[in-house]
Amino acid sequence: MSAAADRLNLTSGHLNAGRKRSSSSVSLRAAEKPFKVTVIGSGNWGTTIAKVVAENCKGYPEVFAPEVQMWVFEEDINGEKLTEIINTRHQNVKYLPNITLPDNLVANPDLIDSVKDVDIIVFNIPHQFLPRICNQLKGHVDRHVRAISCLKGFEVGANGVQLLSSYITEELGIQCGALSGANIATEVAQEHWSETTVAYHIPKDFRGEGKDVDHKVLKALFHRPYFHVSVIEDVAGISICGALKNVVALGCGFVEGLGWGNNASAAIQRVGLGEIIRFGQMFFPESREETYYQESAGVADLITTCAGGRNVKVARLMATSGKDAWECEKELLNGQSAQGLITCKEVHEWLETCGSVEDFPLFEAVYQIVYNNYPMKNLPDMIEELDLHED
Amino acid sequence: MSAAADRLNLTSGHLNAGRKRSSSSVSLRAAEKPFKVTVIGSGNWGTTIAKVVAENCKGYPEVFAPEVQMWVFEEDINGEKLTEIINTRHQNVKYLPNITLPDNLVANPDLIDSVKDVDIIVFNIPHQFLPRICNQLKGHVDRHVRAISCLKGFEVGANGVQLLSSYITEELGIQCGALSGANIATEVAQEHWSETTVAYHIPKDFRGEGKDVDHKVLKALFHRPYFHVSVIEDVAGISICGALKNVVALGCGFVEGLGWGNNASAAIQRVGLGEIIRFGQMFFPESREETYYQESAGVADLITTCAGGRNVKVARLMATSGKDAWECEKELLNGQSAQGLITCKEVHEWLETCGSVEDFPLFEAVYQIVYNNYPMKNLPDMIEELDLHED
Incomplete structure (x- = not known):
């Protein structure tokens, strides 16, 4: 030995x-x-x-x-x-x-x-x-x-x-x-x-x-x-999380920049994890749900990415300065790119092709905020799960 | 309406x-x-x-x-x-x-x-x-x-x-x-x-x-x-997470205090989530695994708690000062208590009664660090999953 x-x-x-x-x-x-x-x-x-x-x-x-x-x-x-x-x-x-x-x-x-x-x-x-x-x-x-x-x-x-x-x-x-x-x-x-x-x-x-x-x-x-x-x-599971975590991190940056605190950031991560799992199940049915919440490449990488890093920083500056994503990227990243900005667009286009945009309200909200100037303070409404109204 | x-x-x-x-x-x-x-x-x-x-x-x-x-x-x-x-x-x-x-x-x-x-x-x-x-x-x-x-x-x-x-x-x-x-x-x-x-x-x-x-x-x-x-x-699921998250937060405080960074804190949260799920399945088999990773009371509350709060602060000070838990609690919390210190002991004693200590290496490591002065830099070894040795 x-x-x-x-x-x-x-x-x-x-x-x-x-x-x-x-x-x-x-x-x-x-x-x-x-x-x-x-x-x-x-x-x-x-x-x-x-x-x-x-x-x-x-x-x-x-x-x-x-x-x-x-x-x-x-x-x-x-x-x-x-x-x-x-x-x-x-x-x-x-x-x-x-x-x-x-x-x-x-x-x-x-x-x-x-x-x-x-x-x-x-x-x-x-x-x-x-x-x-x-x-x-x-x-x-x-x-x-x-x-x-x-x-x-x-x-x-x-x-x-x-x-x-x-x-x-x-x-x-x-x-x-x-x-x-x-x-x-x-x-x-x-x-x-x-x-x-x-x-x-x-x-x-x-x-x-x-x-x-x-x-x-x-x-x-x-x-x-x-x-x-x-x-x-589960190669698919860890690869999906590795890409989509950056979109979730943009969402965390928005709520941080708005000054909404830890509750809101944790909520974005929870919703994001759910949409990552749903994305995996929809497009890579061979991927296992456990991968996302049991593995380092899943929930742990999501947490680290949402605690800091390029995507959070760019989104935070968008919220505090009112500037668009490309200005913020240029100002902060010295020629490098915030991958979430690219991924959220690719994902939006693919989901639209599939008619599945509405199954991923957080991904869609991030896309709309980045590309169509949707007001980020509406994020909660955009991802709200409503299941009641009075008769 | x-x-x-x-x-x-x-x-x-x-x-x-x-x-x-x-x-x-x-x-x-x-x-x-x-x-x-x-x-x-x-x-x-x-x-x-x-x-x-x-x-x-x-x-x-x-x-x-x-x-x-x-x-x-x-x-x-x-x-x-x-x-x-x-x-x-x-x-x-x-x-x-x-x-x-x-x-x-x-x-x-x-x-x-x-x-x-x-x-x-x-x-x-x-x-x-x-x-x-x-x-x-x-x-x-x-x-x-x-x-x-x-x-x-x-x-x-x-x-x-x-x-x-x-x-x-x-x-x-x-x-x-x-x-x-x-x-x-x-x-x-x-x-x-x-x-x-x-x-x-x-x-x-x-x-x-x-x-x-x-x-x-x-x-x-x-x-x-x-x-x-x-x-x-799932009443049991959300209650279990509400108690055990504080033990996990102590672990995060230790690795933060040791200066190990975001990777280590995310790792503790990942391992902790796994042990919370295992605890639920063992003692409340009616609780659902999804509760822990899909609900705000699960993974989101864990993330918020591990991002700050009393338990993280006490454990961090233990790591940086070398003082014991009770001194740190007294110094930081002005008469209030860090719930994780009590919970990790109760959980340890219960798991010992059941002969299940070894199924929860993170909970046990936190207990040993707090109550028996086990060196916290050994935490990774204590929770390592090893599955190989050479012939």
Whole structure:
């Protein structure tokens, strides 16, 4: 038993003994040929996840090849290459400064080279780069490679809602799951305790324990003492919540900006959680209701997102200043975008196509406030559930 | 149709039309003899609820007797009686200053007189006064009177967990439901929008619509444009959440005080919600899982409580100062108590009796930190779900 496994067993402690949801008798089998892992992406969240993964690949040498490749979009930092800085000083000085990275994490500027002979790819790049990356990877990835997408959310087009993990599967022909949770990157990088959810559906061509990626392998790859992982099957559930939480956060920003206090913000989150669940059940009937209220990627990520972050800030400023969303975004986010502003429009258009706008009064109210200048003080009326009038 | 019902119909607006959960065709029947309502209690929350109730009794004269009695524990305020101040100046200057009360709300210092010929009693007094109040009321309340308890939570004794609503039923022989939600009293009194949950189980001796209290009558009694009410059956569910949320809030205070950030607080809330649901299923199998994540008294009240309040503050100070719970409580709360400190002990003792401590690792960790000085930085290990080790 490795030192890491030893430590994992130790941390389970006496308090966990006999817990119903724990199953400490389940064992992690050594891989016939240790899995080689590559992380694609090296921004704030990408580098953080690469750190987590590299720590575990070093800790479980029977399961993972110790060296973890991280594809880095090469940049010049004061005359030095970013990859060289990462590989010699073990810091991503541009996107994750002051955090020491494990020395088995190797930055590679060559995308195709970084996935050579790989078994597991972790995608962690900004949403808008995904099509280009997938295009470049085509023909260089074996169909038995498995993937996890850390990209949030889904795309809504004329034909409906597509999960980003499904996009990766379609483009590259590989099985792809997702990782999502209440994870502000900097807090995870600093090893402040948090939780996350990994969702992965075992494919039909699964080659057997020790030969292929299963839930235990994924737990070993991502779980750390400071980063607790729950592995489930429901890829759709966690992806839906990852996208729609931003719309709910706009609603929280409005009521905060109006000075309505904690009761109102909690009410928006409650209504929002209900609409997220309804959206999942309507468009991804395979998603499980429990995912939304039991998993970090569900209710916990919703709470973190609604406690602060870009969407709340933009909406709050809209309420206090009377300016429109785009002015507020420009003023606050320095060229970045509040994802909820885009998502609420995509969702509105899709729901209109389906004739289901009225089933999602909060999403619709947020859309109307952002795009049609609907008075935000009417929000309560817009989402009210009325079921009485006198005869 | 009254003006109030007119307004209610208006506010439903076009956005609500066709909503699945709304049922605007359901009508509120005029009562054969309008229901007389009394509120027992006149503290901060008691006076706020009395204001809500009095507004609705005035608005629906076909359903409720316009005059609402509020029993007030008489006090002398600079030589004037508190009841006289309320009845002449329409303010509860001591417990809810600067809020104008409706003139149909009548303060009464005589408990027995306040419930004369009453149909509906709303209990809203501090927990510790309940036995004495019930004792005084015995023999003065007809068995057909219906009650709603706004008191939070439950009592844990050697024989298990008893809901406060059940205590009222046992003591007075009357059917009793509960009201609970994400409701900071001052925000409700100021008519900032919030939501609440009313739970009431229709009794076997129900005398028929228009003659007895049903869900529509309760909605009319409590729902306001600024106070949205959902009426359900699950009294146990909302009461359990109302008590256990305070234990979860202590956990949030610990991780906040340790400087672990938003991820950690959201994780505690997620784990806490799961344990609240498990507690409900174990000891009140009639309670519904949906109550905890769909209702204001569930997830929303949990979020509001964990965003601030007494329990968070005490636990945060414990973390930052190293002082014990009782010192922190004394320092911060000016003689009031952080309910979670009592509840976590009662719950621990009850779970030990049942041999179920290990099913509730967060509740147990909070108890051990408060009562046995267990190091709070071990919290993540104490609640970790581990399900792997290498062969």
